[in-house]
Amino acid sequence: MAENATYDHPSSVSEAPYSDLKAFHPVKRGSWQAVDASQWNDWKWQLRHRIQNLSDLQQHGMSLSQEEQLGAQLADTKLALGITPYFFNLIDREDPHCPIRRQIIPRVEETLTHPSEMSDPCGEDSHSPVPGLVHRYPDRVLFLVTDRCAAYCRYCTRSRLVSNASGYGFQPDYQRQIAYIRNHPEIRDVLLSGGDPLLLSDEKLEMLLSEIRAIPHVEFLRIGSRIPIFLPQRITPELCRMLAKFHPLFISVHANHPRELTLEVKEAMGRMANAGIPLGNQSVLLKGVNDSVPTMKALIHKLLMCRVRPYYLYQCDLIQGSAHLRTSVRRGLEIMEGLRGHTTGYAIPQYVIDAPGGGGKVPINPDYILSHDSEKITIRNFEGKTFDYPEHDDLKGFDPDSKTSRSRDVSMSVSLGD
Ligand code: SF4
DSSP: OOTTOOOOOOSSOOOOOHHHHHOOOOOOOGGGTTSOHHHHTOHHHHHHTOBOSHHHHHHTTOOOOHHHHHHHHHGGGTSOOOBOHHHHTTSOTTOTTOHHHHHHSOOGGGGOOOTTOBSSTTOOGGGOSBTTEEEEETTEEEEEOOSOOSSOOTTOTTTTTGGGTTOOOOOOOHHHHHHHHHTOTTOOEEEEESSOGGGSOHHHHHHHHHHHHTSTTOOEEEEEOSHHHHOGGGOOHHHHHHHGGGOSEEEEEOOOSGGGOOHHHHHHHHHHHHTTOOEEEEEEEOTTTTOSHHHHHHHHHHHHHTTOEEEEEEEOOOBTTOGGGOOOHHHHHHHHHHHBTTBOGGGOOEEEEEETTTTEEEEOOOOOEEEEOSSEEEEEOTTSOEEEEEOGGGSTTOOTTSHHHHHHHHHHHHHHHO
């Protein structure tokens, strides 16, 4: 780490009022005013004009801290710097702690490694029977399609391979990956991820999906993508029509902060939902981004308004150089406590830790069980009130299947009916 660089740990998210967080705004053109609408709305134009280095950042008017300048200079040796013009314009230039900025502008702290951090925190490489395929759970596989993304998240759990900045040399071999699935009849669920699968052309993606869909034991297809957030222009009607040929196909998007849910994103989600694609969201809990109840509540409410079901909230993986973005598990539990019961159940994601080294996702919940024995379970609700529920095995001689009990139920219902 360079001299004078310091950790920057804001104690909480810089909060906008809840009503502002909930609004769906269109994204302004910023320094691309001269670009016409057809170019701006063309996903390939957006990719060609990505911000990719320090001079691009400065040319587009970003005033950077010393930590960010060093981070931008070093990004090419760790995880590339890449930001679509559309997403770049979501940054609030006046706010050094802007939650969008924290996710995509590199910082020199990324070069620091805490002893608990790893290059492959989820142990994917050790569960990879062929390159680009991770088979960790019994009935499903992760199919890595590419190492490229539309933009690069500074906390990416797969930063060892994504963007190839650190020289991993990821080489997917689709035919070997598909052959493995074909030879393993226990695989009923295939998740395409990467990198971002929606960066492939429609034709290439259709060919890949067709081959996987043709395997008789594959019941269910999933795509994990942050493109609807980084590049909603990619979600064209043609892409949605093509994806609709492969149902059941689910898409998991990745939004972390309510400001990422713009008008453009809402419309893109609508196109996918109208194509019959069930949508879920996976968020990563990030310090200074979404580690507060009001921010998380605005995010999950907006997701429902975009027809997206909040699915997982991940404790940030122990990826090297992410300590400045990680929160405590205690904070995550406090946030879950502030959501469950306080708002719509459909809006509540499952908080999980991907067990370090390859143990898979483990659900983490606040403790609602106060005691549990052979007679009863004592629980508390979201208001802190306690309740007893009898254990079914200890109904004190009451046998719901016996004649005596049935006649007693009948007489009870008759008297209630009266
Ligand atoms: S979009 Fe996903 S794979 Fe790509 S950098 Fe972000 S977290 Fe990593």
